Amino acid sequence: MTFPLWYFLIPYAVVLLGTGIFMFFNVYHIAKFGIESFTTTVVLLFYVLMYLGVLVFSAALIGAYNWSATIALSDVLPFVGTNVHLGL
């Protein structure tokens, strides 16, 4: 049994969406309830840069692999497809 590697990108997309929503709410809270000051701008900039930094770093790592390649389940889980004798 084989499956393409890009299947793993689906749960990853859900994680990206979830963390993106959390990041948005953090930025929203600071922008709406923060005190009008230069520090607030710095905090907002820090949030955006930190999140973008992680995304760029991840994109560089993820982009190095061929996600259309397929992989056999037996390569990942060696016991799949073999008869396991429990010896009971």
Place this chain on the structure above:
Amino acid sequence: MMSLANLPNQERNEQTILFMRRYWIDLATAFLFSAVLLCVPVAIIFALTKSGANIFDNAFWGPVGTLILSTYLLVVAVITMAQISDYYLDSWIVTNERIINIEQMGLFSRKISEMRLNQVQDITSEMKGFLETFLTYGDVIIQTAGEKVEFHFKNIDNPDEVKLRIARLVTECKKRHGDGVLGQEVQQGDT
């Protein structure tokens, strides 16, 4: 955004005297926690490389490990942001008329309460432990009479000084408006 020069329900002659956040050590602790979390994958990758198992070259664990690493980093980034937001949005404002307590509880809960200075009955400052005494930070607890209203300024810089300044403001406010604790309200302008 909120402006200190234009507070919600601000009275005509009301001025902001003190604006406080928790002491910087709380923020430093949050950053330290994130730094420790960041060290975990670095340590794991280092240990695996040292043992000769280069997972990033593996056809399965390479891409999957990358996704796990990226997910972990995103979660750490979000945790760091949540901690900074919690620190940054927890604040206390003391004006010449009232005390405003703003508390951010998690990402979706926020509490703003206020107390008039002439209702204040008791102010306590507290520094407990070596670090608080050494770095002069601690708590200030402000109570009104009767009702169980209590403002707790947690981990603020120089609590003794803050207590003295608030006590002075309370005395001045009571001179202007009468003692809110005893119910002797005085109209503005009366002496």
